[in-house]
Amino acid sequence: MGALTVASANMTVPVRCTVSLAEPVILAVADGLGGHAAGEIASEHAVHRMAEMSPRLVGPDDVDVLLKNIDEEIKEHATQHAEFSGMGTTVAGILLNADGNFWFNVGDSRTYRLEGNRLRQLSQDDSPPLPPSEDGKPVTTNFITQSLGGSGATAMSPHVGRDPEPDPGAWLMCSDGLSDLVSLEDMERIIAEAADDEAAVYALWRAAMDATGRDNISILLARRN
Template identity: 80%
Template sequence: MGVAGGEVTVTALTHRGAVRPANEDAVVMGALTVASANMTMPVRSVLPLSEPVVVAVADGLGGHAAGEIASEHAVHRMAEMSARLSSPDDVDILLKNIDEEIKDHATQHAEFSGMGTTVAGMLLLPDANYWFNVGDSRTYRIEGGQLRQLSEDDSPPLPPSDSGKPVTTNFITQSLGGSGSTAMTPHVGRDTEPDPSAWVMCSDGLSDLVSTEVMTRIINEAGSDEAAVHALWQAAMEGGGRDNISIMIARRV
């Protein structure tokens, strides 16, 4: 699939939104992480694919600073392991390890009980692309000028909206860490479409407030990925910005 190697351009922004006092989202781009940030302009990173690269967003859950700690731990561990992940099984094992590590930390610190984080992203190998997620953060493929969701929401099904606006819930059925008693099972799959490829990853601070149709229009009308990410963030803020907002566009060439 595709030509081995190449590079990926990642454009990212993470922001606390208009309501929350702090940003409990975090992002990872290969060995780079951004956590506890309040960015109003995107950053752009070009990463060679001579070795595996993970790009992902994480949305922390829990009171106090617990969500912030959980999401930051998740992205740091993914950054640490990024170049060593060579298969979907490696991603599955890493996410299960992060789940256990966050739960162990919460057990040792009562004030962090229930802390957890969602995650959604891509593992880009020299000859393959894999998507993964836990929770309701999302990964979309940009395909023929349209967005196709690859990730699988860990949230209960909801009736369709009469207004055309996104139908959302704050309830998720699993996360990394968290208070769930059932075993956490990551969603991991191969993106079988040929390169060159492009993906959008976001926390629900975007997808809950901006419909897929509007997201698609913004990306298609933007003159660059930096302009697209900034405009997506503005759209979420104009929609109320009631949650932290993280957005990434990754393009493999």
């Protein structure tokens, strides 16, 4: 099945690795909610469970079930620890396996497909519609309509779909700490001008930091070879 190169950053120094595609692989970012400690526990639990289960995932139905199970696990943990009431996390990513590439998300973290120098959003934001910007800057909100865990009363329903484009593919996954602060056009320009994926990830992080960096900034850029 080939290999996958991944550049990621949630600190100041990007990390690059190569991942074998001999078995299914999930790549994802998660952005915790409910205070620093609670959000960190929720997001770590989500990514650890996805990593644990990824070799067993065949398609979108498996991803849907896994995300619903993680949602229940986080909520159960919160009911057992009052200090973590309302803990939750967003998630966005992609499952790569022999049957295709499947994107998924819950919340407002995003998955984009990189097509040449253009980014096409695959994920579906779980946030209310916003008025158009009057100054050309991204319009943002801290409110989301669902997450893994969290305090929402309605049942969580993940967004899962097949990436319609053939391999090889390239994808950008990020928390709203990037997409809320850096416009799509600027993200496309930064990636196009970067010498390599590590430089692109660092430049994206730097642009978000220069635009106040007021939220968690998690970025993952992956290419299927």
